[in-house]
Amino acid sequence: MDKVYISQLKVDTIIGVYDFEKECKQSLYFDIEMDCDIAAAAASDDLSQTIDYAEVSRRVTEHCIAKPVELLETLLEQLAALILAEFATNKVSIKVSKPAAVPQAQTVGVMITRSKH
């Protein structure tokens, strides 16, 4: 299956379990892959026939900033549901990295894959 993807989308937002995390923004980095048959867009050269990765990036950023949560798991489930509802894909994989969370690690995070039922 063809895919439209976004790599290392940076979003600065409030995220985390601990009190100190609710006071200042931290950087999250998203890798997103969406199943998408690109044939119609390639044949027509028409953006409306595919998934606009710029619009997905805008919606992901908007959602992260508008609705602060504690867990990366919560955020990823919300974002997967948003992408499946708003964009022309049946399957999305999202990985989020939170590099400042564990100083001894290069980065940490969560990844999920969700499909339309």
Ligand SMILES: Nc1nc2c(c(=O)[nH]1)N=C([C@H](O)[C@@H](O)CO)CN2
């Ligand atoms: N699986 C997870 N583990 C942890 C999370 C999380 O969102 N998912 N969050 C934290 C804290 O917020 C951490 O980032 C602060 O250092 C800890 N573990």
